[in-house]
Amino acid sequence: MAKVKGDIVIDIEKCKGCELCIEACPQESLETSRQVNQKGYLYIVKIEDNCTGCVNCALVCPEGAITVYRKVDKKKEHVAKITNVTKDINITVNE
Amino acid sequence: MNEKRMIEEDQHFEDVIAEESICIQENIVYEKPDTLTDTPFHYCPGCGHGVAHRLIAEVISELNIQEETIGVAPVGCAVFAYNYLNIDMTEAAHGRASAVATGIKRVLPEKYVFTYQGDGDLAAIGTAETLHTCNRGENVLIIFINNATYGMTGGQMAPTTLPNMKSTTSPFGRDIATMGHPLKMTDLVAQLPGTYYVTRQAVHKPGNVRKAKKAIMNGFKYQKENKGTCFIEIVSNCPSNWKMTPRESNKWLEENMIPYYPLGDLKIPNVKEN
Numbered sequence: 079m080a081k082v083k084g085d086i087v088i089d090i091e092k093c094k095g096c097e098l099c100i101e102a103c104p105q106e107s108l109e110t111s112r113q114v115n116q117k118g119y120l121y122i123v124k125i126e127d128n129c130t131g132c133v134n135c136a137l138v139c140p141e142g143a144i145t146v147y148r149k150v151d152k153k154k155e156h157v158a159k160i161t162n163v164t165k166d167i168n169i170t171v172n173e
Numbered sequence: 174m175n176e177k178r179m180i181e182e183d184q185h186f187e188d189v190i191a192e193e194s195i196c197i198q199e200n201i202v203y204e205k206p207d208t209l210t211d212t213p214f215h216y217c218p219g220c221g222h223g224v225a226h227r228l229i230a231e232v233i234s235e236l237n238i239q240e241e242t243i244g245v246a247p248v249g250c251a252v253f254a255y256n257y258l259n260i261d262m263t264e265a266a267h268g269r270a271s272a273v274a275t276g277i278k279r280v281l282p283e284k285y286v287f288t289y290q291g292d293g294d295l296a297a298i299g300t301a302e303t304l305h306t307c308n309r310g311e312n313v314l315i316i317f318i319n320n321a322t323y324g325m326t327g328g329q330m331a332p333t334t335l336p337n338m339k340s341t342t343s344p345f346g347r348d349i350a351t352m353g354h355p356l357k358m359t360d361l362v363a364q365l366p367g368t369y370y371v372t373r374q375a376v377h378k379p380g381n382v383r384k385a386k387k388a389i390m391n392g393f394k395y396q397k398e399n400k401g402t403c404f405i406e407i408v409s410n411c412p413s414n415w416k417m418t419p420r421e422s423n424k425w426l427e428e429n430m431i432p433y434y435p436l437g438d439l440k441i442p443n444v445k446e447n
């Protein structure tokens with residue numbers, strides 16, 4: 079089952095705390111922080127880890143402060159590479 | 174045993190990395206376009222100008238016409254537009270942006286030329302220039318931000334102010350009998366034979382932002398066809414002078430502005446050719 083995972087990075091110094099991204103987010107991942115940035119605005123923080131990378135918040139942000147990342151995990155596969163033992167071993171675990 | 178634990182630890186470590194490493198270059202689905210400079214906007218929080226600027230920058234970046242585009246900045250809140258767009262830009266006297274754009278386009282016809290004007294600039298002092306530019310069918314793109322007020326000077330009544338809307342010069346609301354009707358510039362220019370593409374968009378919701386971007390993209394692309402003026406109105410907000418929070422202003426825009434200034438295309442090229 080493909081799993082979509084998104085994440086955002088907010089440039090807190092550019093954010094003016096207008097909250098339009100909060101309104102636009104269908105996942106309700108965003109909230110106003112209790113802290114101000116250098117310009118004195120209450121900037122936005124991501125409070126939930128349920129972002130889908132839908133880009134809505136970045137589209138409505140008047141400051142262009144949000145960068146959105148999205149990754150689709152087709153198959154969950156973890157690869158561990160161990161280099162600090164006697165010889166290199168590659169282990170692949172499929173879930 | 175020790176080795177096994179190390180493997181497990183590494184596995185755990187890799188899991189954590191796999192969970193957290195999605196913020197990398199290859200996973201970017203949205204970032205600020207490079208045509209937008211790093212200068213922070215001077216606009217009030219939540220102002221639609223920022224989104225409109227970003228959309229123009231995105232289109233210019235995507236069409237890769239940074240070197241071939243010349244913008245004309247207005248007088249009004251967007252007077253510093255040249256600080257934010259990393260392209261050649263010039264400043265026009267109040268209301269004269271479309272006349273300046275005409276001159277630029279006639280001298281440099283291979284360039285993409287656009288103006289960015291607010292309603293005080295385009296629909297009040299610049300009405301004549303705008304109508305005549307559209308009537309002559311100059312091959313320029315006019316981007317018109319309509320927020321129904323004079324933003325920069327402190328919220329006076331604009332030609333586009335809605336009936337009964339309060340402003341500092343219409344404190345009891347705009348009275349149609351004495352102050353006239355709101356001017357629908359976009360509907361006016363759509364009647365002129367010189368215009369090629371006329372549309373009205375908004376940028377208050379993600380869906381509208383996407384549509385507005387498409388319209389701006391069309392506006393730039395049609396310039397290569399040399400068929401006439403492209404005119405894009407963007408219905409926007411002014412939280413500061415409407416005396417609302419940005420969220421309230423967008424709600425008010427949806428409830429009041431859009432019924433008066435309905436969104437959509439007023440003139441699209443293939444309709445004209447029929």
Ligand code: SF4
Nearest residue numbers: 103129130132133135
């Ligand atoms: S990308 Fe979508 S889900 Fe993620 S924070 Fe932004 S609006 Fe919310």
Ligand code: SF4
Nearest residue numbers: 093094096097099139
């Ligand atoms: S939309 Fe942008 S400027 Fe407004 S609160 Fe969100 S991140 Fe900050």
Ligand code: SF4
Nearest residue numbers: 216217220250324411
């Ligand atoms: S005065 Fe109005 S239009 Fe001007 S920057 Fe502020 S919110 Fe935007």
